Amino acid sequence: MTKTGEIAPLAAKERYKPGVLKYKQMGYWAPDYEPSETDILAVFRITPQDDVDPEEAAAAVAGESSTATWTVVWTDRLTDHSHYQAKAYRLEPAPGSPGQYFAYIAYDIDLFEEGSIANLTASIIGNVFGFKPLKALRLEDMRIPTAYLKTFQGPPTGIVGERERLNCYGRPLLGATMKPKLGLSGRNYGRVVYEALSGGLDFTKDDENINSQPFMHWRDRFLYCMEGVNKANAVSGEIKGHYLNVTAATMEDMYERAEFARDLGSVIVMIDLVIGYTAIQSMAKWARRNDMILHLHRAGHSTYTRQKAHGVSFRVIAKWMRMAGVDHIHAGTVVGKLEGDPNVVRGIYDTCRETHVPKNLEHGIFFDQPWASLKKMMPVASGGIHAGQMHQLLTYLGEDVVLQFGGGTIGHPMGISAGATANRVALEAMVKARTEGRDIWNEGPDILVQAARSCAPLRAALDTWAHVTFDFASTDSVDFVPTPTAS
């Protein structure tokens, strides 16, 4: 604990004298405060400017994200002020990062409107992120109390509901994003959908930037995609889907597109994170009313989740999205082309899928998080993954996940349908081997080679991609590593 410049609390007369006071003097630093079980808790990584006392910086974050402004205001005295003040109750140096601290802040539940992510975030990541006395600020994690969680709908369908609707159990779901992501006409696009689904995938997907462009208007896309989906259902006897992206300029447009998708019999629609928290919550409620699975593509998140010193960690975004209510969320692959430290990804997957997530600093989880009865979100792993990594994917990500092989399906040398079959055979062989008790981490490549003996498409996939890896250091890693204890 950093102890610099002890400042005694002031008597009311002094505290409210017009002028500028330290935030600590105004009551936002409260090291003796015991958070109550209904408090909303946040932990920020703060990087104070060189001449700023870290405790004062923590108090400032608490102040600026709750009641304070830069100067004393007498109108505070018309309120039960200490009740509404956020309280910085703990400060710890960030291990291995000189000049950075973890500031723990408690907010009374009365500060927030029930069931509103917009209201919650307007405080927690509002003005405070531009505050000059800090060089950088990052929201690392939050604890949402059960009392507040229960004011949110949560995922409209959930993992269990999704599997029951799709009649698909006991294995990861398989998907692929249609490529090229821009330029295909509706008719040609639907062809890719049909080939991928009839080859063995469960889902195909619009990319985040496919909306209603001149080369393919949305109605055209929806009609041709549903022809592909239904034909694939008929040749397999399975229930398949295409994430029809309903992202649009206005809510009215999005509702119109979502309703058309529903009327055509689609089991799933898709939105982008960039539509904003309120639009996401509106679509979550629409999806619950219309028995629709809601897929969220996290377009834009890397602008604020990736850098360790400033922004919002993705585990917090995942938490907000489970509250807002989406069924699918892209959550990292570990082994693919996009950012994803294994421990960070594990923490995010737990946040999506567990009914209770215990504090685990090695996974970047700073608080116990009970999920009350909010449904579980299905994490989606997408970006630079292929059939040759199936043993790693199953080991890292488990069973309740959608594995999306875009290039790994459509780029297959024998064609799209063969690419899909290669992925499905690799997946089924790996799940079967794991269940039989084999050590898939070490025997995985052999298991795939063996499965490829009766599956030429898998053989071709392994020949093409088995040696492709994306081995770069992650920029967003955890701060805490296990310390070996002498026992």
Next chain:
Amino acid sequence: MRLTQGQFSFLPDLTDPEIAAQCAYALDQGWSMAVEFTDDPHPRNVYWEMWGAPMFDLKDPAGVVIEVNACREAQPRCYVRLLAFDASKGFETLRMSFIVHRPPDEPGFELIRADGPGRNIGYTLRPYAADAPPGRRYGPGRTP
């Protein structure tokens, strides 16, 4: 046409020892096994006929295989699937489901398109086998 519902339909049909190995895993997790059969493989036919109640107290994989074989013998012209049910909180649903027996011939599904206004199409999936009444599908006596 090969019906590809279930966990392992893209692999060669499982042998009895392979089925037993899957059951051993499920029973180890504390899940209960159940055998079901049907002659209506429509993907939204949720309720296949139960070959008895789920085997909540059965802990021996060999016992499950005995039930699978009894069901195969009694319903050779049906699909038979094996399910693992997890009663724990947060799941309370199936955790495994795979086909362990198929009828000798799988004619597949017809896709019926009902034209609507504005190029809208209403899609219906119909198993060809459903042309015949239950009990007379998949085999001699099946109407063409």
